[in-house]
Amino acid sequence: MTDTAPHEPTVADREPIAIGLADQIVVISGGSRGLGAAISRAFLDQGARVAIGYHRSRDAADTLAAEYPGRGFAVPLDVTASDQVRQSVDVAAEHFGEPVTTVVNNALVDFAFDGDARPKAPELDPARLASQFTGSVYGPLGLIQAAIPGMAGRGFGRIVNIGSNLVQHPVVPYHDYTAAKAALLALTRTFAHDLGPSGITVNMVSGGLLRTTDASAATPEAVFDAIADGTPLGRVTTPTELADAVLFFASPWARAVTGQNLIVDGGLVKG
Template identity: 50%
Template structure:
């Protein structure tokens, strides 16, 4: 299915990487659901930038199954078609703050639980809400947002890194089961992005270090990652599933 024919849900897309992904799909003519949890104003700004004929904002807590089921119904009523493509991007209550991060001595299981629910539980909800419609169409795309930190934890963000490693296991397990239904499940893993709300507490010195250590000699932007997400939604990736594409300028080579 061409990008222009897809109905795309991007979770957590009122800001940062999610907003860049939503706008990238909008640029290609997709119809886009801009999901938000707290900031309706920013979500509406993303909708306005895409165009109201091709985008709508829906509030939903990705950790709440009922919220997600309602979102899918609202999207179908609005666009007249089921969601074909899901980007699981939402990030729950996390800052990339290397100075004030929780250490092995101070982190709690509850903090792990928050990130696991934001990554794996939320992705399970979108898969289960979409699977029947995608199977009937014999087409579906899931793109989960990961991180290069679970392969090279240069900063030990214990809860975040672990949740994204778990999300890769989820990605590959779902790819195995859903492939026969015409549904692909892949992951795109960026590095530390310059700059989003989540990376706003990262110092200029850290970004300089990343740039100098990266073969492409640049810090990856949200737009760089967004374009890679488009690949996994496009017909060009029709024979690709269960993969993790690292988009960080070559900093981590897998």
């Protein structure tokens, strides 16, 4: 008989930890208005404790938090200010008494979906690109990095980045916005590989034009109608419908899903 050394547990041997939505501590950038408010409310309705990140909309964040006493918490979170991005995770963890389990990178920096006003290719300048990269890449990077230690310590983390179907289908070439979202998609996939061994999943939900948010308020009604006509469902997606997909990626039902980009636009764009 030969002696065999005891089998050392590996990552593959470990049963993944699944923390239900009601037990999650969530930080949402841009969480007080529009799509962000819909995402905040979706988590809060499931019993989660949510740090509602805001930049200029403190009143909206406070009002939303007040609807969920003890579980909603307004947190200053300007994604262009790296110190504030990192501090928001510590503030949320201290307030709720537990590490942050879930991060949703939703904030959009100074952008309106107005095709007539967008810069054309000859007019695009580095400053516009830098602005969108600061909000849609560097801000999420800082927020994720701030949350990693707490997530890794628990062996559980859920990161959901908000993207755009314009990356797959740039029917309106919003060059700066789309380039930044494409970079965020790349980080979503590479971070999924890097963080998976720590029990952290990283996914993206990409919407089309939503009816209606502050960013899409400048969109002509004819554009909404054209989009609706081009979808199998015959209508434009709402912020609440996109928020449902964010919940899925944070839920135990998505425990084996990472590095994915789910397009939620009524079937307008495939793949």
